[in-house]
Amino acid sequence: MAGDQTEVLRGTLDLLILKTLSLQPLHGLGLARRISQVTDGTFEVKPGSLFPALHRMEQKGWIEGSWGESENNRRAKFYRLTARGRRQLGEEKENWLQVALAIGKVLEAT
Amino acid sequence: MWVWLKSILRSVLRKTELDRELDEELNSYVAMLADEKIRAGVTPDEAMRQARIELGGAEQVKEKVRERRLGAGLDTLLQDIRFALRTLRRDVGLTLAILVILAVGIGANTALFTTVDSVLMRPLPYPDPGRLVIGLKTMNGEVAGPVSRVDYFDYRDGVDAFEELALLTTFTQQFTITGGGNAELVQGYYATWNLFSALGVTPEAGPGFSADEENQRRAAVVVISHGYAQRRFGRAEDALGATLVLDGEALTVAGVMPSGFRLMYDADVWRLIDRDGPNDARRDSHSHWVVGRLKPGATLERAQAEADAVAASLATRFPDSDGGKGLRLIRLQDYLVRNVRTSLLLLMGTAVFVLLVACSNVAGLLLARGERRLSEMAMRTALGAPRRRLVRQLLTESVTLAVGAGVLAVAVAYVAHRLLIGLLPVGELGIHPPAVNGPALTFAVLVSVATGLVVGVLPALRSTSTGPASQLRGDGHGAVGVQSSRLRSALVILQVAMSVVLLVGTGLLGHSLARLVGVDLGFDPSNLLTGQIQIQMTEYPTPEERTAFFTSVPEEVEALPGVESATLSNRFPIVSRWPDWSIHPSDQPPPPPQETFTAMARWVPPAYFRTMGIPLLEGRDISREDDRGAPNVVVVSRTVVETLFGDADPLGRMVNIGDWRDCFVVGVVGDARINTLRGSPDPAFYLSMAQIGPTQLQIAVRTGGDPALLIRPLQDLLRRKNPDVLFAQPQAMSSAVAGELSGFRTILLSLTLFAGLALFLAAMGIYGVLAYNVSQRQSEMGLRLALGASDGGLVTLVVRRGMGLVVLGLAVGLAAAYPATLAMQHLVYETALLDPTAYVGAAVLLGVVSLLASYGPARRASRRDAAELLRTA
Numbered sequence: 001m002a003g004d005q006t007e008v009l010r011g012t013l014d015l016l017i018l019k020t021l022s023l024q025p026l027h028g029l030g031l032a033r034r035i036s037q038v039t040d041g042t043f044e045v046k047p048g049s050l051f052p053a054l055h056r057m058e059q060k061g062w063i064e065g066s067w068g069e070s071e072n073n074r075r076a077k078f079y080r081l082t083a084r085g086r087r088q089l090g091e092e093k094e095n096w097l098q099v100a101l102a103i104g105k106v107l108e109a110t
Numbered sequence: 111m112w113v114w115l116k117s118i119l120r121s122v123l124r125k126t127e128l129d130r131e132l133d134e135e136l137n138s139y140v141a142m143l144a145d146e147k148i149r150a151g152v153t154p155d156e157a158m159r160q161a162r163i164e165l166g167g168a169e170q171v172k173e174k175v176r177e178r179r180l181g182a183g184l185d186t187l188l189q190d191i192r193f194a195l196r197t198l199r200r201d202v203g204l205t206l207a208i209l210v211i212l213a214v215g216i217g218a219n220t221a222l223f224t225t226v227d228s229v230l231m232r233p234l235p236y237p238d239p240g241r242l243v244i245g246l247k248t249m250n251g252e253v254a255g256p257v258s259r260v261d262y263f264d265y266r267d268g269v270d271a272f273e274e275l276a277l278l279t280t281f282t283q284q285f286t287i288t289g290g291g292n293a294e295l296v297q298g299y300y301a302t303w304n305l306f307s308a309l310g311v312t313p314e315a316g317p318g319f320s321a322d323e324e325n326q327r328r329a330a331v332v333v334i335s336h337g338y339a340q341r342r343f344g345r346a347e348d349a350l351g352a353t354l355v356l357d358g359e360a361l362t363v364a365g366v367m368p369s370g371f372r373l374m375y376d377a378d379v380w381r382l383i384d385r386d387g388p389n390d391a392r393r394d395s396h397s398h399w400v401v402g403r404l405k406p407g408a409t410l411e412r413a414q415a416e417a418d419a420v421a422a423s424l425a426t427r428f429p430d431s432d433g434g435k436g437l438r439l440i441r442l443q444d445y446l447v448r449n450v451r452t453s454l455l456l457l458m459g460t461a462v463f464v465l466l467v468a469c470s471n472v473a474g475l476l477l478a479r480g481e482r483r484l485s486e487m488a489m490r491t492a493l494g495a496p497r498r499r500l501v502r503q504l505l506t507e508s509v510t511l512a513v514g515a516g517v518l519a520v521a522v523a524y525v526a527h528r529l530l531i532g533l534l535p536v537g538e539l540g541i542h543p544p545a546v547n548g549p550a551l552t553f554a555v556l557v558s559v560a561t562g563l564v565v566g567v568l569p570a571l572r573s574t575s576t577g578p579a580s581q582l583r584g585d586g587h588g589a590v591g592v593q594s595s596r597l598r599s600a601l602v603i604l605q606v607a608m609s610v611v612l613l614v615g616t617g618l619l620g621h622s623l624a625r626l627v628g629v630d631l632g633f634d635p636s637n638l639l640t641g642q643i644q645i646q647m648t649e650y651p652t653p654e655e656r657t658a659f660f661t662s663v664p665e666e667v668e669a670l671p672g673v674e675s676a677t678l679s680n681r682f683p684i685v686s687r688w689p690d691w692s693i694h695p696s697d698q699p700p701p702p703p704q705e706t707f708t709a710m711a712r713w714v715p716p717a718y719f720r721t722m723g724i725p726l727l728e729g730r731d732i733s734r735e736d737d738r739g740a741p742n743v744v745v746v747s748r749t750v751v752e753t754l755f756g757d758a759d760p761l762g763r764m765v766n767i768g769d770w771r772d773c774f775v776v777g778v779v780g781d782a783r784i785n786t787l788r789g790s791p792d793p794a795f796y797l798s799m800a801q802i803g804p805t806q807l808q809i810a811v812r813t814g815g816d817p818a819l820l821i822r823p824l825q826d827l828l829r830r831k832n833p834d835v836l837f838a839q840p841q842a843m844s845s846a847v848a849g850e851l852s853g854f855r856t857i858l859l860s861l862t863l864f865a866g867l868a869l870f871l872a873a874m875g876i877y878g879v880l881a882y883n884v885s886q887r888q889s890e891m892g893l894r895l896a897l898g899a900s901d902g903g904l905v906t907l908v909v910r911r912g913m914g915l916v917v918l919g920l921a922v923g924l925a926a927a928y929p930a931t932l933a934m935q936h937l938v939y940e941t942a943l944l945d946p947t948a949y950v951g952a953a954v955l956l957g958v959v960s961l962l963a964s965y966g967p968a969r970r971a972s973r974r975d976a977a978e979l980l981r982t983a
Contacts, residue, residue, distance in 0.1 A: 028135065029142045047139060047165050052178035055132070072145050076138045077131075 013053050014062075015096055016043065018081065018089040021063060027076035028054065054079060062088045132175055136168050190506035197507060204479060205511065208472050212515030212565075214867060215468030216557050217522025218461040224527045224550040226454050234443055235370070237310035238403075241273075242442040243410060245400030245417070250434045256280045256396040257437065259383065261424060262302075265400065265437060268420035271413035274308035275402040276301060277383055281689075282375045284806070285356045286644060286836060295644065295836045296338065298379035305380075306333075306365075308403045309373060313365035315339075315346040319382050320364075327386055332361040336369035338378040356381070358648050373401070374446075393424075393431035394706075394769075397689070401442065414439050452936050453857050459933065460612060460864045465561070467608045467868045470601040471875050473565040476508060477598050478882055480573030487574050500574045508566025509559055516558030520551065568597060595886070598879050599915055605872040606919025606960070607926060610952050612865035614927040615934060617948025619858045622939040626851055632782030632791050633683060634723030638843035639817035640685050643678075643828065644806045644836040653738060653803020659832075660799065660807055661715060666831070667811055670823050674812045677721040678799060679714045682808050683784040685839075685846045691768035693746075693795055695754055700769065709750050710784050710794035711768065713802045719745075719779055721812055729761045729777030736776075736798035743801075744773035747781045749793035767795065787850050788939055810843070817842040857937065869956065872919075873963040880912050880967040905968040912964030920953055927952075 020026065020034050031054075032045045057063045062085035070076040081089070140161045147157035165171060198205040236242060245265070247257045259277060266275045278301040287294050303319035306312065314336060323329035332354055334342075339349040346366040353360050356379065367380075383398075404413055421436040487500055527550075643663065650656045660678055667676040681687070690708035694700055701707070716732050719725070727748060736743045744765060751760045760775045767773055781791035799807070813820050821840045828837045884891070891904060931943055941948075 027142075028139050047136070047171050048174055051132070051136070051171055052174045055175045056178045070138075070142060072142065074138055074142050074145070075134075076142065077135045 012096065013045070013049060014057065015089070015092040016045075017053060017057065018062065018085055018092060021079055021081045022086065022089055025078045025080040027068075027070060027078050029076075030070075031079070057085070061085075129172070129176075132172055133168075136165065136171060140165055140168075187506065190503050191510055193503065194507040194510045198511065201479065204475060208475055208511050209515045209518060211468045211472055211871065212512055212558075212561060213518035213522055215465040216512075216516050216519035216554060216561060217526060218864065219458075219465050219557055220519055220523035220550055220554040221526035222454070222458045222461045223553045224523060226458055227549055234446070239443060240441070241404040241406070241408075242309070243272075243402045243404060243413065243439045244442045244445045245275075245402065245437045245439050246445075247396055248436040248438045251436070253438050257398050257400050258393050258396045258431075259398050260391070260393045261432065261435070261437075262398060262400055263385065264424055265417060265420050268423075269402075269413055269416040271404055271408040271416055272402040273405045274304045275400060276305040276308040277398050277400055278302070278305055278373070279383075280397050280399055282377055284642070284644065284838070285379055285381075286358075286646060287379075288355045288358070288646070288834075295838050296378040297375070298377045298381060299375060300381045300383045302383045305373075305401065306367070308401060310403065311368065311371055314368040316350045316363070316365035318365035319380075323382055324384050326384060328359075328384060329382055330359065330361045331364040331382060332356060333365040333367060333380040334363055335367050335371070335378045339363075339366045354379075358646065374399070393428055400437065402439075410439060410441065452933075456933055456937070457857065457860055460615070460861055463608050463612060464864045464868055465557075467605050467871050469561055469565050470604050471871045472508075472511075473568055474598045474601045474875050474878055476565060476569035477572060477601075478878060480504075480569040481882075484573060491574075497574050501570045504570035504573065505563060505566045508570070509562030512558045512562030512565065513555070515561075516554050519558070520554050523550065523554065572597065595879070595882065598875075598882070602872070602875040602879050602915050603919040603922065605868070605875045606916055606956065607923035609865065609868040609872040610920055610923025610956055611927045611930045612861070612868045613952035613955060614924070614948050615931050616858070616861045616865040617951045618931055618934060618938050618941055618943065618945055619854075619861055621941045621945055621947055622937065623851070623854060623858055625940045626787055626854065629783070629787055631683070631787075631847070632724060632780050635684070635843040635847050637674075637813045637815070637817055639811045639813060639820050639824070639840060640682050640808055640843055640846070641821075641824065641840040642806070642808050642836075642838045644838070645832070646805070646834060649832075649834060650805070653800075656803045656805060657737070657800045660804075663809065663828075663831075664715065666827060667809070667824065670820065670827065672814050672820060672823075674814055675717070675721040676809060676811045677715060677718045678807045678809055679712050679718060680802075680804060680807060681710075681712065682810050682843070683782055684787075684850060685841055685843065686808070687785040690792075691770075691795075693750060693754065693765055693767050696764040696766045696772045700766070707750075707753055707793075709747070710792050711797070712794055713797040713799045713804065715799045718796065721810065722782075724782055725780045727778045727780060729775070731777060732796065732798045734800075737800040738803070740801075742771055742773040743776045743798055745777040745779055745796040746775055747779055747791075747794045749781050749791070750795055751775075751778055753793065765795075767797070773797065787847070817844075854937070869959055872956075873959050876912050876915060876960050876963040877966055879915070880908055880964055881970075883911060884908060884967045884970065905965070908968035909961065909964045912960060912968075916957065916960040916964075920956060923956075924949060924953065 016035050017031065020031055020038070026034060028047070028050055032047075032050055035043050035045055054063070054065075058065055058079070061082060063079045064082050065077045065079050067075060068078045140158070143161035143164060144154070144157040147160055148154055152160065162168075234242065245257060246253050247255055257277075262275075262277045266272075269275065279299045282297045282299045284295050285298050287296055303321055303324050306318055312318070313333065316333075318333055319329075319331060323331055334349060334354070336346060339346045343349040343352060349363050349366050352363050354363060355361075361381075402413070404410065417437045417439060421432070424432040425435065490500060491497070643660075645656065645659060650659055664676040664678060667673055689711060691711040692700075692706045692708050694707065714732060716734055716736075719731055729745070732743065732745060744767065746754075746760065746765070754760070754765065755763065760778060763775050764772050765775060779796070781793060784792040784794060809824075811817070811820055811824065824840070825837050828835050894904065894907075927949070928944060935943065938945075
């Protein structure tokens with residue numbers, strides 16, 4: 001991987017996607033751009049991991065895709081969070097905060 | 111759960127739709143990416159190119175998405191199966207060959223599994239059958255047959271481990287039922303009152319026998335079968351309490367057994383054994399089976415220990431009759447299947463052998479096909495397919511094939527199973543031949559899948575083992591080719607070896623059958639019609655009247671056209687067996703019970719031996735003068751003389767028979783086989799019919815032509831003579847003899863089929879390997895021809911290679927045959943297990959067949975033109 005771009009941490013991609021979609025429905029490219037933008041380019045989500053994740057999450061019923069028009073009048077598939085997905089987001093957030101807290105404690109230990 | 115299931119279904123069923131949507135989504139992604147770049151000032155074409163690169167290969171992304179989908183594994187499996195079916199369709203001949211080979215292999219196994227399952231594993235048709243036990247008499251620790259009725263009552267009182275201990279006679283008996291229309295003959299036997307409750311079966315109507323009836327003297331009760339109740343009374347309820355006249359005795363029907371109830375023999379009536387009945391009234395007379403039900407939780411060992419204690423106490427109290435005697439308890443199921451167990455397990459074993467031969471044959475075929483597909487595999491590897499994926503694909507192919515064969519196999523099994531169960535002597539078990547059922551189908555499926563994996567794994571690993579580069583470069587006949595053809599040769603050796611074992615086994619049984627068919631019966635069974643004649647005691651009350659009637663029968667029968675002679679006996683050989691009575695010289699004390707010599711007891715009119723073709727060796731035949739007024743006489747067979755008198759002259763000596771009567775020995779005849787074809791001839795003694803005066807005899811008629819043609823005239827004659835005389839069970843002696851051998855013939859037939867199949871498969875294997883070998887060595891052959899090798903030389907070259915495999919296989923097979931045929935020890939008859947005929951026969955047959963199989967490819971190699979061979983190679 002080149003430069004300051006980091007592969008999304010294993011296991012956190014779902015969380016990033018769920019959180020981002022909880023703010024507004026987005027299509028694939030829009031989602032990738034938003035994650036990159038919010039993280040100041042730290043996370044670049046490649047299509048090779050983005051699409052498999054989206055399709056798997058859709059099959060699990062966390063998100064739901066529907067076809068619509070993009071800002072440039074292109075036909076695109078927009079993903080929106082479902083109620084089930086919102087619950088999942090809550091759980092994943094909880095988990096992540098616990099992990100982050102734990103790692104923080106380890107790092108601060110003297 | 112539901113969402114998950116729906117998703118799987120969706121991804122499998124609506125796969126094309128999902129794929130199209132994914133396609134569209136990726137297109138729109140690329141288009142929007144390109145839009146961004148165009149806005150940043152890149153030219154449209156360049157923008158599109160960069161966008162595609164950033165996507166990183168649409169196919170890879172799609173594949174990744176598909177892999178991540180739920181139910182992806184199932185989807186890949188379906189895809190593999192579709193692909194497998196396409197591949198298999200491309201090679202119809204090979205596919206069909208494999209299907210047929212495997213179907214026969216799996217089918218034979220399924221049929222035998224079903225039979226083994228229903229005969230050996232299926233519980234007896236009584237509640238909680240595991241607690242049922244049969245008891246047999248032992249003499250000095252050896253099982254010695256039936257039990258004495260008097261001893262039985264001691265065991266019943268002394269063994270606490272039994273919930274019920276019952277007794278039944280070891281034979282069925284024919285009862286004449288008279289009154290209310292036609293007289294009829296029915297089969298039945300005697301049993302203690304608790305037989306039905308010991309088996310756990312209650313009568314469908316009525317109480318059955320009761321405990322206190324046992325203490326009465328000949329309680330006038332009878333229990334009848336469901337079938338007989340229907341035939342005679344219409345309904346079971348109507349039969350209850352009705353009166354039946356059995357052999358002139360009026361009995362009340364106390365119970366009707368439910369339909370399908372039977373134990374050991376077919377019976378329509380059951381009579382009660384009472385404490386003082388006439389059968390086995392002494393401890394040294396044995397003609398009953400003991401059948402018991404263990405108490406819940408009681409073990410067989412405990413029951414046996416208690417029985418041993420009773421036996422020990424009997425032996426001290428009654429040393430004359432019970433010294434050395436005991437009771438051996440065996441699980442009823444084990445006892446009932448004892449005769450068929452060996453045969454069935456042997457057949458099961460051979461069927462497994464055939465499946466192994468079939469598997470190795472198919473593995474060989476798949477290896478050969480794998481070689482032809484090496485470049486296909488290489489191409490797919492080059493295009494990025496991992497080896498794991500290719501192996502999986504190839505295994506899917508072989509399993510698909512095997513499962514297809516499994517479906518065919520069920521049809522094969524259905525037919526074969528019906529045949530088997532019809533031919534096996536399993537009637538005694540009282541189980542109805544079941545159809546090919548659930549367990550059998552499960553078995554077929556499991557075996558099919560296992561077979562598919564077994565035959566597929568070697569070829570799959572082998573044909574995916576090279577790097578694509580060397581394969582695509584064209585040096586494809588390199589290491590893999592050599593290794594696979596070595597493997598195939600090894601498989602052929604295996605097939606040859608297994609065929610040899612099967613052939614040797616078949617040879618041994620074939621030889622035994624020839625011995626059995628050619629066995630000297632000691633009498634002439636040809637053109638002999640036998641049947642049973644019964645008269646009523648009420649009509650012929652004195653022995654003289656009965657003797658007069660029976661004396662007149664052969665005389666009148668001999669007057670019928672087509673009859674050469676006719677005679678009577680209480681029991682004719684082979685069509686009926688036993689009983690044996692003790693016999694010892696009257697001037698010596700009777701030997702102790704363990705050493706009692708017994709011989710088959712027969713009573714016959716004059717000229718019996720002439721009609722039967724039994725040679726009179728010394729003295730005279732029974733004569734007309736040997737009637738009730740004259741001294742009792744007996745004619746004995748040679749073994750009896752040798753045992754009782756050694757070399758001394760037996761004529762005029764007096765012998766005691768059955769502790770009952772002393773008779774003068776007037777003649778000596780040859781021994782005849784009476785009970786069975788196997789084993790040694792049975793010693794016998796023949797009393798004068800006129801000195802017995804029986805009500806029931808069998809008749810044998812020696813005819814000029816087909817004995818069956820005389821059944822009607824004989825029936826008519828007896829009916830004219832006396833309409834109340836019963837004539838039953840007409841049967842040609844030759845068919846009774848053949849019937850004795852039918853079980854053996856079945857086994858031999860199955861084994862012959864299996865061995866033939868294995869031989870055929872092995873021949874196919876040899877042919878396949880050689881044909882491939884020849885095709886690989888075309889240029890070498892061409893060179894040899896060009897350098898002046900003769901056609902014959904080339905043929906020899908190829909045949910020699912084939913024979914090399916065969917000789918190795920033969921060596922392995924002949925070495926393995928002895929240990930393998932040890933299982934048949936009980937089946938072979940007067941044939942050594944190392945019978946040279948069987949071994950040489952197997953080797954020669956296999957040699958000839960493999961020569962033929964090798965000759966084909968060899969001939970083809972030599973027919974070609976040298977120039978043509980060199981050019982095509």
